[in-house]
Amino acid sequence: MEEKEQVRLKFFKHIIYNICVFMIIFIVFGLFVFFMVQDTIYENVDNELYESERKILELENLSVNTILGTKEFRNQIEDILQSNLNVYYITKRIVNPNVVVVVRDLDGEIINDDLGRLSEYTSEINFDKENLDKIYELTIENEFPYRGINFLLEGNDSQEDRYIQLLINVDGEKDLVNAYFRIISLAVLLGCILSILASYILSKKTLKPLTDNLIKQTEFVQNVSHELRTPLTIIQAKQELLLQEPNAKIIDKSEDIVLTLNETKRLSKLVKELLILSRADSNKLNLQKESVNIDDYLKEIILPYKEIAQMQEKEIVLDLNYKVDINIDASKIYQLMIILLDNAIKYTEAKDKIEIKTYLKDNRCNIEVKDTGIGISDEGLKRIFERFYREDRARNRETGGIGLGLSIANVIVTAHNGTIKASHNEPKGTIFTIKLPTN
Numbered sequence: 001m002e003e004k005e006q007v008r009l010k011f012f013k014h015i016i017y018n019i020c021v022f023m024i025i026f027i028v029f030g031l032f033v034f035f036m037v038q039d040t041i042y043e044n045v046d047n048e049l050y051e052s053e054r055k056i057l058e059l060e061n062l063s064v065n066t067i068l069g070t071k072e073f074r075n076q077i078e079d080i081l082q083s084n085l086n087v088y089y090i091t092k093r094i095v096n097p098n099v100v101v102v103v104r105d106l107d108g109e110i111i112n113d114d115l116g117r118l119s120e121y122t123s124e125i126n127f128d129k130e131n132l133d134k135i136y137e138l139t140i141e142n143e144f145p146y147r148g149i150n151f152l153l154e155g156n157d158s159q160e161d162r163y164i165q166l167l168i169n170v171d172g173e174k175d176l177v178n179a180y181f182r183i184i185s186l187a188v189l190l191g192c193i194l195s196i197l198a199s200y201i202l203s204k205k206t207l208k209p210l211t212d213n214l215i216k217q218t219e220f221v222q223n224v225s226h227e228l229r230t231p232l233t234i235i236q237a238k239q240e241l242l243l244q245e246p247n248a249k250i251i252d253k254s255e256d257i258v259l260t261l262n263e264t265k266r267l268s269k270l271v272k273e274l275l276i277l278s279r280a281d282s283n284k285l286n287l288q289k290e291s292v293n294i295d296d297y298l299k300e301i302i303l304p305y306k307e308i309a310q311m312q313e314k315e316i317v318l319d320l321n322y323k324v325d326i327n328i329d330a331s332k333i334y335q336l337m338i339i340l341l342d343n344a345i346k347y348t349e350a351k352d353k354i355e356i357k358t359y360l361k362d363n364r365c366n367i368e369v370k371d372t373g374i375g376i377s378d379e380g381l382k383r384i385f386e387r388f389y390r391e392d393r394a395r396n397r398e399t400g401g402i403g404l405g406l407s408i409a410n411v412i413v414t415a416h417n418g419t420i421k422a423s424h425n426e427p428k429g430t431i432f433t434i435k436l437p438t439n
């Protein structure tokens, strides 16, 4: 039971591990897409800021006279003259109207007053002298997002050094980024939920059979050790008892000797049966097929059982209607019939009837072993072919059962590409129906 829990725990650990890996992939992927989208959205704004910085710095390299002489600014000479030939005011005219140009003295104080709507929030426009030539974000009044860049504009004979801060409002871009963030978050969330489902389904598909096998194997080993332990303990105890009286006569100790002999037989049977099953598991159950008249063959197998049944006041009836030869491994089918007949004898009482029937149905050779014995429970019918399954353990130890007989029967029939199933006999007892291919 503990092992089962451990295997189950491992199964769930594996699922959780899978989910975590999937989630990490989705989150990393989501973040990557988000940053890519964000960069693309801000790319134009950032280019505009860099371009404006470049234009202003280029302008600074020209002498005022040259500037005034250029065709571009000739029309604005009046304005420029009015603005005391302040070169910083000229900058405003060469940059995109979206760009707010903030001019600061070397102490960082704003010295221009044409900041449009931003004039109301001058104290809110953060400025860091150390942070030059790099794009940054800033929010004014906690709700207006801007992207900006600062740089130093060196003065000339008529101008002092100044800091220029360029700002662009990115309300629209921010909304777009937020919308993308929501979409990507939703996609990541959906991906995570799907990954939970997918890892559960995939793990169940791939791991469940493995874990089930592992559980079965653990149970199998437990059962085998249990079955080995009991006879070994009995044999050891009895042998020790015999050794304590070395001078005793065999006749006096015959009961103990018979008991050890029986347990040894039991062990030998167990080992033989385990060998058959392990051969079947590794597909090494080689069939030596030959053409056999199944009715005649069954008559032969059943003969000794008729006597046993008679001795126990039971009746064996044959109803054989399969007249054609069939390709089978005769020794394996013999083994199969022995298992079914042994059980039929074991689980019936005096006056009960055991019937062996053969007939052709659906192009298959049907063999039925029917008894009016104690029968099998509904749960038992489902599990009867499992290894070590026994209806009533206490009773079965008395009858010498280990619970491997029907598993071997199943293995033999399957190797012949046939099927075997157990059902209730009416009004009581059990029917085992074997269907074998006809060729």
Ligand code: ADP
Binding pocket: 339, 343, 344, 347, 371, 373, 374, 375, 376, 384, 389, 390, 391, 392, 396, 400, 401, 402, 403, 404, 405, 406, 407, 429, 430
């Ligand atoms: P065992 O060696 O214990 O008989 P089997 O695999 O042959 O092992 O059978 C498994 C169990 O199925 C038995 O322990 C018994 O409880 C039940 N069983 C098998 N055949 C019959 C039958 N003909 N009638 C009633 N119970 C049966």
